[in-house]
Amino acid sequence: MARPMTITEKILARHAGATEVKPGQFVNVRPDVVMANDITAPLAIDAFLASGASRVFDPARVALVPSHWAPPKDILSAELVHKMRTFARDQGIEGFYEMGRGGIEHVILPEEGVVVPGDVVLGADSHTCTYGGVGCFSTGVGSTDLGCALATGETWLRVPESIRFEFNGSLGRYVSGKDLILFAIGQIGCDGARYQAMEFVGETLESLPMYQRLTMCNMAIEAGGKSGIVPPDAVTRAYEDGRARREPVYLESDGDSEYTARYTWDVSGLEPQVACPFLPSNTKPISEAKGLEMDQVFIGSCTNGRLEDLEAAAEVLRGRRVHDRIRCIVLPGSDRVWRAAEKAGLVAIFVEAGCSVGPSSCGPCLGGHLGVLSAGERCAATSNRNFRGRMGHRDAETYLVNPHIAAATAVAGHLCSPDDLD
Amino acid sequence: MSGRAHIVGDHIDTDVIIPAGRLNDPRPEVLARYCMENLDPKWVEGVSQGDVIVAGLNFGCGSSREHAPISIKACGISAVIARNFARIFFRNAINIGLPIFECPEAVDATEDGDVVSFDMGAGTITNETKGLTFQAEPFPEFMLGIMEAGGLVEYTKHKLTNAS
Numbered sequence: 399m400a401r402p403m404t405i406t407e408k409i410l411a412r413h414a415g416a417t418e419v420k421p422g423q424f425v426n427v428r429p430d431v432v433m434a435n436d437i438t439a440p441l442a443i444d445a446f447l448a449s450g451a452s453r454v455f456d457p458a459r460v461a462l463v464p465s466h467w468a469p470p471k472d473i474l475s476a477e478l479v480h481k482m483r484t485f486a487r488d489q490g491i492e493g494f495y496e497m498g499r500g501g502i503e504h505v506i507l508p509e510e511g512v513v514v515p516g517d518v519v520l521g522a523d524s525h526t527c528t529y530g531g532v533g534c535f536s537t538g539v540g541s542t543d544l545g546c547a548l549a550t551g552e553t554w555l556r557v558p559e560s561i562r563f564e565f566n567g568s569l570g571r572y573v574s575g576k577d578l579i580l581f582a583i584g585q586i587g588c589d590g591a592r593y594q595a596m597e598f599v600g601e602t603l604e605s606l607p608m609y610q611r612l613t614m615c616n617m618a619i620e621a622g623g624k625s626g627i628v629p630p631d632a633v634t635r636a637y638e639d640g641r642a643r644r645e646p647v648y649l650e651s652d653g654d655s656e657y658t659a660r661y662t663w664d665v666s667g668l669e670p671q672v673a674c675p676f677l678p679s680n681t682k683p684i685s686e687a688k689g690l691e692m693d694q695v696f697i698g699s700c701t702n703g704r705l706e707d708l709e710a711a712a713e714v715l716r717g718r719r720v721h722d723r724i725r726c727i728v729l730p731g732s733d734r735v736w737r738a739a740e741k742a743g744l745v746a747i748f749v750e751a752g753c754s755v756g757p758s759s760c761g762p763c764l765g766g767h768l769g770v771l772s773a774g775e776r777c778a779a780t781s782n783r784n785f786r787g788r789m790g791h792r793d794a795e796t797y798l799v800n801p802h803i804a805a806a807t808a809v810a811g812h813l814c815s816p817d818d819l820d
Numbered sequence: 821m822s823g824r825a826h827i828v829g830d831h832i833d834t835d836v837i838i839p840a841g842r843l844n845d846p847r848p849e850v851l852a853r854y855c856m857e858n859l860d861p862k863w864v865e866g867v868s869q870g871d872v873i874v875a876g877l878n879f880g881c882g883s884s885r886e887h888a889p890i891s892i893k894a895c896g897i898s899a900v901i902a903r904n905f906a907r908i909f910f911r912n913a914i915n916i917g918l919p920i921f922e923c924p925e926a927v928d929a930t931e932d933g934d935v936v937s938f939d940m941g942a943g944t945i946t947n948e949t950k951g952l953t954f955q956a957e958p959f960p961e962f963m964l965g966i967m968e969a970g971g972l973v974e975y976t977k978h979k980l981t982n983a984s
Contacts, residue, residue, distance in 0.1 A: 424962050437843050441886055449976040467844070474844035524884040524908055540886035540912035546976040554962070588831055589878040593907050622878060624907055677831060764840035764883075785835040785882060787858035 402652035404560040406595040409535040413518040421559040430517040436464040438522035439482040445545025455551030461493040463503035468759040471767040501732025501758035504528040504700035516647025531612035533630035559658040560595040565602035567666030575610025576800035579617040580671035584681030592622030608637040609704040620678035673798035676786045694777040695726045695808040702780035703731025712744040714805035720752035721811030778807040822937035823870035830876035837888040852894035875902035880909025915972040921956035
């Protein structure tokens with residue numbers, strides 16, 4: 399009788415060529431997709447070349463995405479992007495996503511069906527854990543790990559223990575996957591899942607749309623998680639239908655799998671959450687954070703830059719005006735999202751409300767460009783990190799919220815819920 | 821190897837170690853200038869070659885940017901001793917050859933400015949000021965192999981050479 403395994407263990411076993419694996423075991427796996435962005439790829443290319451390799455293991459399984467410096471903000475960043483696109487061309491990597499046909503890697507890769515259920519994905523970006531939303535194992539690594547994986551087509555991984563998060567109950571009107579994950583991180587702390595796989599299940603998850611599952615898995619790293627995963631179900635199959643570029647492998651956890659911890663929460667009465675400076679675990683319900691004046695609102699990022707996220711923001715901003723004090727920046731998460739938002743009239747709603755709608759870019763989330771904060775400024779952001787100095791000056795503050803809250807805050811000028819408007 | 825201890829707290833994240841605004845020039849000597857900038861903009865001025873960072877929980881949490889351990893190493897820090905590390909930082913430090921130790925006892929016993937030495941092979945940390953030696957969490961054998969090869973790039977180079 400084989401040992402019962404979690405979905406994460408099953409995926410890793412399949413990619414390690416083993417019938418079973420156990421937490422704590424080191425395995426060599428061959429990832430299905432290897433990804434880097436314009437901050438991490440340049441160093442990964444250096445490591446790749448230093449290893450003596452000349453050709454990537456398989457150009458068809460490599461994705462290179464200029465997202466963080468998109469569009470290049472200065473000569474130095476332009477040189478990094480140039481190095482990456484030259485490498486992509488030389489290596490025959492078709493998965494290079496130029497601006498206008500790309501966006502943020504964590505929005506593009508699931509959307510384009512590049513990462514599919516059952517995959518192992520290795521990405522030189524900590525938010526690579528996002529793809530667990532479709533039911534694959536995906537994790538972030540640094541540039542040297544990635545460069546060596548480009549050379550050999552494999553990497554070592556420690557099989558993580560899993561933690562099971564069960565959410566029951568139906569969500570309130572302005573409550574979303576973002577609030578579930580912020581709540582969970584607030585409960586377990588920013589190292590509460592360190593090195594472990596976070597498995598999200600329960601009746602709330604069963605009806606949770608894919609974009610919100612991606613949001614939840616996106617923030618697994620903010621609890622220290624190695625990965626996040628939502629076991630595939632009917633929602634996953636419907637999402638992948640006509641989208642997956644390879645045959646998905648739908649796996650599930652055995653009923654008697656071992657978990658290091660099990661959390662069960664009834665989230666019926668859960669309020670939208672706000673993560674206050676300077677940790678994503680510093681969460682409060684919106685009713686306790688309400689009234690705090692903001693200077694900027696940022697709607698976008700790999701956490702909440704998908705079409706439905708923009709629809710949520712537009713629902714609040716339709717026919718309203720952004721507060722005089724607020725600089726409201728909307729960056730759709732991918733160019734596909736941009737076009738769809740334009741077609742659906744969302745861009746017009748944002749512009750008429752007084753938002754600035756910009757290109758698909760990570761820009762402001764990491765304090766890179768396109769909306770950096772000065773000392774003393776506060777920003778309500780739909781992104782994933784509020785560390786000191788994250789969005790700019792070390793004395794600026796970031797408050798993490800969902801798109802409904804961000805949009806309501808843009809209108810009111812202070813943190814609040816759409817229910818508090820008018 | 822020995823140097824003075826620089827104590828930092830829990831959950832020192834990679835945006836504190838090296839903010840993204842500094843990542844457009846990834847040369848180690850440039851990253852070195854801004855190490856721990858968001859903790860204290862003048863932090864690097866107090867670092868002498870060989871000094872060590874003594875940290876709390878979850879050191880290096882956040883981004884996957886390898887620029888973080890690179891900036892620490894390049895500004896003169898010879899090792900990081902912490903209660904524990906965030907996993908991507910842990911991998912990155914090993915891959916680029918920045919010695920790291922998980923040792924809560926050494927963290928508890930060390931004050932800012934104490935002279936600390938370490939032996940990577942033996943996994944020991946000595947607080948010279950207080951005359952105390954501690955055994956850090958041992959590295960898995962597999963990881964020692966990477967370190968003995970001189971980091972992951974060298975390790976991969978051997979692998980590619982042997983395969984061809």
